[in-house]
Amino acid sequence: MPETVITREMLYQEVWTDPVAVVAPRYGISDVALAKICKKHRIPIPPRGYWAKIKAGRTPPKLPLSRAPEFDGYPMPLDRSPNYDPDSPKTLSEKPMTALERIGTIELPPELVSPHPLIRAAAKRLKKKTGWDNYKGLRSAPDEVFNIEVTKGSLDRALLLADTLIKALETHGVSVQLNDKKTGSVVCIGSTSLPISITEHVARSKHEVTPSEKRAIERWQRSPNRWSPENHYPRPPDYDYTPTGKLTISIGLYPSRSWSDTSKTALESRLHQVVAGVQDLLEEHRLYLLEQQRREIERQRARERYERQVEIRKQEKRRLESLESEAIRWADAERLRRYIEAVENSAVAKGEMTQELQAWIDWARLKADCRDPLIPVSDAVLDGPEPEARGYHYW
Secondary structure (H helix, E strand, C coil): CCCCCCCHHHHHHHHCCCCHHHHHHHHCCCHHHHHHHHHHCCCCCCCCCHHHHHHCCCCCCCCCCCCCHHHCCCCCCCCCCCCCCCCCHHHHHCCCCCHHHHHCCCCCCCCCCCCCHHHHHHHHHHCCCCCCCCCCCEEECCCCCCCEEEEHHHHHHHHHHHHHHHHHHHHCCCEEEECCCCCCEEEEECCEEEEEEEEEEEEEEECCCCHHHHHHHHHHHHCCCCCCCCCCCCCCCCEEEEEEEEEEEEEECCCEEEEECCCCCCHHHHHHHHHHHHHHHHHHHHHHHHHHHHHHHHHHHHHHHHHHHHHHHHHHHHHHHHHHHHHHHHHHHHHHHHHHHHHHHHHHHHCCCCHHHHHHHHHHHHHHHHHCCCCCCCCCCCCCCCCCCCCCCCC
């Protein structure tokens, strides 16, 4: 049976049907090698986080396969691995599972029973009758409680939703707790954590001045004391805010993910997607932190390599400068000796050698030896310390 010829279109369909790490073993190569082949042949592959979105029940867009005339009718340099069997249990088990298959259905109880400590504290604080002056009508108390920001009408539903979600997350190995500063709630797996919150969308509309507000403005305008500090202008609000009851569960900052009520599906029926998404996002964030740590280590090593090279270069320059200086001193010493020898020969030839000239020649040769770096002789005068002027002051 002839082997199947792999084309760009076939490989494109494969890498957008299953992750590259799943497709690569079919050809007996690594996922890195397959990604390089795709890049070389202009085949787009799913970006990071694509399969996590698929598992969470979302439908992210696919990147189209661009035209590449140079590869028309061109067989890809790939052959199926002889060990690959698309119908084997192992191959089938490698295919990504849906959020429902991973988590199962999460049922909400009819009312709040034995709430989680964070939810119990949130309910106690958010159900107070006074102390709520948010201009949008939202109630929130993120400090030391689960982070909920909703209107009064959606509070009971948000508390029940949050309590069910927390218990489902803990069942699947994800803990929910306060952050280190106790200023908000986070989801955690090991040392990896991301903030979590439940918020309500509030619709905003332009405020229409009411008759009572109009009368208050007119009274202020007629008041003789309208400019006094105690008599404030009764300014109507610019906008009106209307509760929508539409809740959103948000996870993370960067990367982040959120799930909201839609016209067809309420959050209560999508909690399995939230739990699966939290798991995937925490894993993605863990890998992101590891990658950042790896890059920081590489940057540190690069800095250390650079500093070592700079130091080696400085040492080498100092050694070279020392060598050049010694060579100059040696050349100067040789030049002095030649001159001294010429003076001596000239005096001997003319019969003008005197004791005074001989003393000068001995002194000059000693100075040449002091100049020569190869002769361990020092100049008692010039190599000594600078003389200090005692008793003399100059201004």
